[in-house]
Amino acid sequence: MSVVLRRVMTGLAALGLADAIYLTYIHYAGIKPACTAGQSCLKVQTSQWSHVGSVPVALIGLIGYIGIMGVLLWRDREETRIAALGMTLVGFAFSGYLTYRELFTIHAVCEWCAGSAVILTLLFIGSVWRFLLGDPIPPAVTAEEPAPARRQAGPRADDLARPRA
């Protein structure tokens, strides 16, 4: 289950990364975004909310997706799962905030941004799920491993109870 979930999440992160690469590229190339909703994307991407300081939000998204991809492709362990949870939590919450700005401040929705927000929501849900699933083999179980060897060396309890011939 954990492996399938991780693969799905990696696929989603790849989609988000492609989205962020496109938005970052058009930002620096000065190209108008492809948009099915008229000027909505241009309106959003030229609004004051399209930058954090002097850094374009698209670039922040690109860095974020690279980070998420990194922790998903790294060895599956508690630290990487919790790192994925932290990163997707930031991404989910910040994209939620930007979606709020789109709807109630800018009054326009950029489909590329909305797509990224959906991906980050799914990634966050996936990360919570992975975190709750925890380790496939808890470390405490390994402490028991030497015990069967000792059991095999000595007489079994039912052997001892059985009358000897």
Place this chain on the structure above:
Amino acid sequence: MASRTKQKEEARARRLAEERGLADRERRQRRVRMLGGVLIGAVAVLAVLIAVSVGGGNGATGLKKGTQASKLVSHVNTLLAGIPENGTTLGDPTAKVTVTEFGDLECPICRDFALGAENNLISNDVRSGKVKLVYRSLLTATGNGPDPNIFVPQQSAAYAAGLQGKAWYYIELFYNEQGQEGTGYVNSSYLDKLAQQVSGLSYTKWLSDSQRQTLANQVSADERLAASLGFNSTPTFTIAGPKGQTQPVVGDTDYGTLETAINAVL
């Protein structure tokens, strides 16, 4: 013998259970600590992102710089290139239909319209010579801001660009780069910098023209006209053609509604 072995087994099982319990507890505590750390870190990162996003950059001023400004200038140039302009009138002077927009350059709904249906109106109907678009001033959003007196200089700034056939370049750039309503971002420096972004505009001539009293009078005349027509919100449109004039259209109307109104008077 059997009893001692059993006791040993039980003691060992208890010890293992205790060890397992201890390890589980430690593991849970470690997870909770890590989770707490991540939550605190995430909240801190978010707070910084949102704080910088709200207060930083060029958000308050509205004026764009660098590639963002280039992109908008390029967009406006593409939209308006080749369309005749005279004063605040955009389009063929002999066009059968006249659409007059009463607007306030600081009005966010006017901006929404400018970035929405107006783009289609200009690209299709004005460019084809079917419609000419006239801009007139009506104080709304600027009057609610910290400096309502900036209204006349700000509208005159666009009219001054109109003396060089560039009023709509100025108007479109203003709307595209509009700042946050009520923040008082418009001042003479803002108006100057915006003029410097208008392609082909002589800045020195514009600067001199923008001080003309005749332009301030034109703004006042527009307001009196709007008041006489009973208009009190922006944007408000009048659409006139060979078959007469439609009822005024108010707000961020869609292109379909405008088209219907235009065809009704054609």
